[in-house]
Amino acid sequence: xxxxxxxxxxxxxxxxxxxxxxxxxxxxxxxxxxxxxxxxxxxxxxxxxxxxxxxxxxxxxxxxxxxxxxxxxxxxxxxxxxxxxxxxxxxxxxxxxxxxxxxxxxxxxxxxx
Amino acid sequence: xxxxxxxxxxxxxxxxxxxxxxxxxxxxxxxxxxxxxxxxxxxxxxxxxxxxxxxxxxxxxxxxxxxxxxxxxxxxxxxxxxxxxxxxxxxxxxxxxxxxxxxxxxxxxxxxx
Numbered sequence: 544x545x546x547x548x549x550x551x552x553x554x555x556x557x558x559x560x561x562x563x564x565x566x567x568x569x570x571x572x573x574x575x576x577x578x579x580x581x582x583x584x585x586x587x588x589x590x591x592x593x594x595x596x597x598x599x600x601x602x603x604x605x606x607x608x609x610x611x612x613x614x615x616x617x618x619x620x621x622x623x624x625x626x627x628x629x630x631x632x633x634x635x636x637x638x639x640x641x642x643x644x645x646x647x648x649x650x651x652x653x654x655x656x
Numbered sequence: 657x658x659x660x661x662x663x664x665x666x667x668x669x670x671x672x673x674x675x676x677x678x679x680x681x682x683x684x685x686x687x688x689x690x691x692x693x694x695x696x697x698x699x700x701x702x703x704x705x706x707x708x709x710x711x712x713x714x715x716x717x718x719x720x721x722x723x724x725x726x727x728x729x730x731x732x733x734x735x736x737x738x739x740x741x742x743x744x745x746x747x748x749x750x751x752x753x754x755x756x757x758x759x760x761x762x763x764x765x766x767x768x769x
Contacts, residue, residue: 577756586660586746586760587699641704642687642755643714644748648698 547631552651555625561618563650565631568612574635576607578616579644580627587630587646590616621654628652658683662747662761669737670769677732677764679747685759687750688730689714690722692743693763699746705730737768 548566555561567576578590591598591605593614598605604617618625628649660681669675681688689704691714701714705724719741721733730749734741747761 575756579758584744584763584765586748586762587758588760589757592756641689641701641706641712641714642750642758643689643701643704644691644699644758646699 547633547647549629549631549648549650551648552653554653554655555618555621557623557654557656558620561621561625561652561654563616563618563629563631563652564613565616566613567631567633570611570633571635574633576605576611576614577632577634577644578603578605578629579632579646580625580629581646581649582624582627587644590629621652623654623656626652626654658759660747660749660759660761662745662764664764665762666765668767668769671738672736675734675737675766677734677745677747677766679730679732679761680728681730681747681749681759682728683749683751683759684727685749686727686752687748687755687758688724689748689758690720690730690732691746691748692716693746694743702732702745737766739768742766742768 577592579587581587593605607614630646630649663678690702691699693699700716703722705711745764748758750758
């Protein structure tokens with residue numbers, strides 16, 4: 544699985560968009576970009592994933608650069624409940640090892656009133 | 657409501673006293689996993705199961721046992737707990753057709769003295 548690099552922390556104002564960057568310069572052609580988040584000591588939560596096209600769901604948008612070496616998770620209107628650690632993960636077909644997830648350091652996002 | 661439940665949520669025990677942490681999911685998922693999360697070490701997979709009666713070791717299986725007799729349940733057994741098994745434990749599940757989305761339980765905080 545490709546290595547990812549994320550900023551350690553960032554602050555965001557409530558109601559504003561939060562843009563979380565992730566670098567994955569060694570990503571290979573069959574690897575997807577996944578985002579999960581973990582609110583303090585709770586179970587991680589899936590947010591979104593993508594291969595090369597931009598993706599949007601009810602929680603967030605995922606923008607992947609054309610060369611796929613980086614991506615940005617966008618929380619369109621951050622709320623206090625979005626305060627969490629956000630993990631960017633790059634991996635290929637997950638059937639091996641029981642769909643194992645491996646989290647790096649993540650970005651600690653603090654949404655402020 | 658789709659969910660993964662774990663019990664107990666908190667447990668303090670003594671070295672050597674056998675314990676079981678239960679995990680149950682109501683989504684008919686094939687995959688189930690156990691992870692432990694420790695500060696600075698991230699999420700590490702202990703065991704996983706790809707279906708009933710099929711289990712396999714993850715990255716840190718020493719000191720743990722699992723079983724998968726029913727599709728919905730995946731208990732984690734510590735036959736002789738030791739202090740180095742003090743950790744936050746998560747159970748997770750996902751389907752074969754939507755492997756990108758893992759559902760995590762709320763976590764079990766275990767302290768072994």
